[in-house]
Amino acid sequence: MRVGLTGGIASGKSTVASMLVELGAVLIDGDALAREVVARGTPGLAQVVAAFGEELLTPEGDLDRPALGRIVFADEAARKRLEAITHPLIFERYAELEAAAGPDDLVVHDIPLLAESGRADTFDEVLVVDVPVELQVERMVRERGWTREDAEARIAAQASREDRLAIATYVIDNTGTLEQLRARVEEIHAELTAR
Ligand SMILES: CC(C)(COP(=O)(O)OP(=O)(O)OC[C@H]1O[C@@H](n2cnc3c(N)ncnc32)[C@H](O)[C@@H]1O)[C@@H](O)C(=O)NCCC(=O)NCCS
Numbered sequence: 001m002r003v004g005l006t007g008g009i010a011s012g013k014s015t016v017a018s019m020l021v022e023l024g025a026v027l028i029d030g031d032a033l034a035r036e037v038v039a040r041g042t043p044g045l046a047q048v049v050a051a052f053g054e055e056l057l058t059p060e061g062d063l064d065r066p067a068l069g070r071i072v073f074a075d076e077a078a079r080k081r082l083e084a085i086t087h088p089l090i091f092e093r094y095a096e097l098e099a100a101a102g103p104d105d106l107v108v109h110d111i112p113l114l115a116e117s118g119r120a121d122t123f124d125e126v127l128v129v130d131v132p133v134e135l136q137v138e139r140m141v142r143e144r145g146w147t148r149e150d151a152e153a154r155i156a157a158q159a160s161r162e163d164r165l166a167i168a169t170y171v172i173d174n175t176g177t178l179e180q181l182r183a184r185v186e187e188i189h190a191e192l193t194a195r
């Protein structure tokens with residue numbers, strides 16, 4: 001079974017993904033693939049540098065992610081240019097990793113931008129981790145040390161809460177405790193694996 005897992009930034013997606021992995025699911029992590037396709041020395045990184053300039057490379061030859069983030073989350077056209085480079089590479093890697101999974105595996109695709117991608121229909125189930133925007137901002141500021149302004153800019157670049165809920169076949173409310181979250185994840189996992 002192929003399951004898409006999504007949610008806004010800092011909604012708790014990675015937390016849910018690790019709980020599903022503990023329960024035996026195979027995880028394909030979109031944020032990790034997004035890093036892999038622009039790792040040092042890759043053709044993806046060469047394309048990003050060609051589009052955005054050499055100054056986005058650190059002296060070691062890595063992508064300066066905070067610098068690129070400052071550009072693309074302040075300018076939608078720049079973000080679209082970056083996505084046009086990275087998204088095809090990311091979706092290619094998703095397909096390769098999925099092909100390597102076993103036929104009986106519960107394969108969970110953690111895709112931050114699933115609602116934006118228009119690909120929700122390609123999954124058997126879509127799990128949406130849902131929290132109010134204010135809680136996203138609070139977690140980014142308190143636990144990750146972001147400024148409120150940066151947190152809001154990143155959230156503004158994403159689908160709305162309503163757009164994400166519209167693609168959900170399971171909604172995972174993450175406004176409670178981690179224990180409550182785990183109980184909900186166990187419940188969904190039991191339903192998915194009982195089929
Ligand atoms: C601009 C970059 C270099 C900034 O890197 P940074 O280390 O600050 O963030 P990171 O990649 O860890 O992403 C953290 C979160 O930001 C959000 N985010 C990332 N890219 C985007 C985007 N294009 N649009 C909206 N939100 C995004 C997601 O919620 C993601 O989980 C990076 O986000 C990037 O390359 N983005 C384009 C690729 C992409 O769309 N990734 C999303 C997963 S498919």
Ligand SMILES: Nc1ncnc2c1ncn2[C@@H]1O[C@H](COP(=O)(O)OP(=O)(O)OP(=O)(O)O)[C@@H](O)[C@H]1O
Binds near residue numbers: 008013175177178
């Ligand atoms: N129910 C909860 N109670 C308290 N803290 C939580 C809860 N769920 C998640 N968190 C914390 O909130 C932060 C964001 O969670 P997590 O990293 O899982 O989100 P994410 O959606 O994967 O984020 P990103 O979009 O950046 O990848 C983490 O520090 C996590 O420990």
